[in-house]
Amino acid sequence: MFELFMALAEPNRLQIVELLVNEPCTVLxxxxxxxxxxxxxxxxxxxxxEAGLVSVEVAGQHRxxxxxxxxxxxxxNWLVKYRxxxxxxxEQFDRVIADINHQENQNDSKSKQRKREK
Amino acid sequence: MFELFMALAEPNRLQIVELLVNEPCTVLxxxxxxxxxxxxxxxxxxxxxEAGLVSVEVAGQHRxxxxxxxxxxxxxNWLVKYRxxxxxxxEQFDRVIADINHQENQNDSKSKQRKREK
DNA sequence: CAGGCATATATCCACGAGGGAATATAGGCA
DNA sequence: TGCCTATATTCCCTCGTGGATATATGCCTG
Numbered sequence: 331m332f333e334l335f336m337a338l339a340e341p342n343r344l345q346i347v348e349l350l351v352n353e354p355c356t357v358l359x360x361x362x363x364x365x366x367x368x369x370x371x372x373x374x375x376x377x378x379x380e381a382g383l384v385s386v387e388v389a390g391q392h393r394x395x396x397x398x399x400x401x402x403x404x405x406x407n408w409l410v411k412y413r414x415x416x417x418x419x420x421e422q423f424d425r426v427i428a429d430i431n432h433q434e435n436q437n438d439s440k441s442k443q444r445k446r447e448k
Numbered sequence: 449m450f451e452l453f454m455a456l457a458e459p460n461r462l463q464i465v466e467l468l469v470n471e472p473c474t475v476l477x478x479x480x481x482x483x484x485x486x487x488x489x490x491x492x493x494x495x496x497x498e499a500g501l502v503s504v505e506v507a508g509q510h511r512x513x514x515x516x517x518x519x520x521x522x523x524x525n526w527l528v529k530y531r532x533x534x535x536x537x538x539e540q541f542d543r544v545i546a547d548i549n550h551q552e553n554q555n556d557s558k559s560k561q562r563k564r565e566k
Numbered sequence: 567c568a569g570g571c572a573t574a575t576a577t578c579c580a581c582g583a584g585g586g587a588a589t590a591t592a593g594g595c596a
Numbered sequence: 597t598g599c600c601t602a603t604a605t606t607c608c609c610t611c612g613t614g615g616a617t618a619t620a621t622g623c624c625t626g
Binding site: 331332335336338339340341344348351397399400402403405406409411412413415416417426430 | 449450453454456457458459462466469515517518520521523524527529530531533534535544548
């Protein structure tokens with residue numbers, strides 16, 4: 331988990347992540363938009379890749395980097411422990427969702443199942 | 449936002465945060481439980497404090513550090529942009545909660561108000 | 567194959583941050 | 597007042613990391 335924070339604890343890398351949420355980009359795309367040199371961009375992308383935050387798709391001489399939701403989902407799961415500190419809505423969510431699942435299991439089996447992972 | 453990641457991108461500080469979610473602690477409490485020296489603990493707590501992640505309550509010669517939900521809530525808000533990447537449940541949550549609020553505003557004004565801050 | 571473009575890697579430098587130890591500050595208590 | 601305890605701060609050292617530059621790799625096209 332802390333490797334995740336490490337990767338995001340750098341302004342340029344954070345910007346890269348925020349850029350990639352919109353659309354996959356090539357290295358030069360990113361470098362141009364953030365006014366970085368290509369070499370720095372590659373280095374930052376390497377860190378992000380090793381942290382599992384982005385993935386690469388090779389397309390000819392280009393490489394298309396895109397955001398990897400999996401690790402961000404881990405961050406989200408990590409936050410679960412803390413949500414109750416500021417918001418009791420989530421306990422309510424749990425109850426409500428439990429109700430919904432209950433109802434749907436009875437009435438509406440065509441809508442897709444909402445599973446809670448533990 | 450990136451100062452937040454900075455503060456959490458250090459194993460000991462991350463552990464301190466995870467420790468404080470359970471209960472407020474004094475400096476020596478934390479130092480003992482995480483096997484740190486008091487001076488390092490103070491230093492880390494200072495970083496966390498300046499990042500707004502913890503707050504101090506002076507209690508005699510002790511100081512009781514507790515977690516400050518506000519910044520973690522900001523992290524949660526930051527994640528909102530990314531949730532759709534892995535999970536469409538949250539849009540549904542919003543709709544459901546909107547419904548609930550609507551109903552409660554009409555029927556059940558004794559239950560405490562659930563406000564959405566923007 | 568040669569040359570050009572996209573990307574990655576290596577090397578050097580400078581700076582910031584964490585650990586250790588000593589010290590400072592400050593409250594509690596005899 | 598003087599000592600003890602809790603906490604904060606300072607100085608020094610070391611190491612990791614980001615930036616810059618140069619170079620390597622690899623693909624595409626003529």
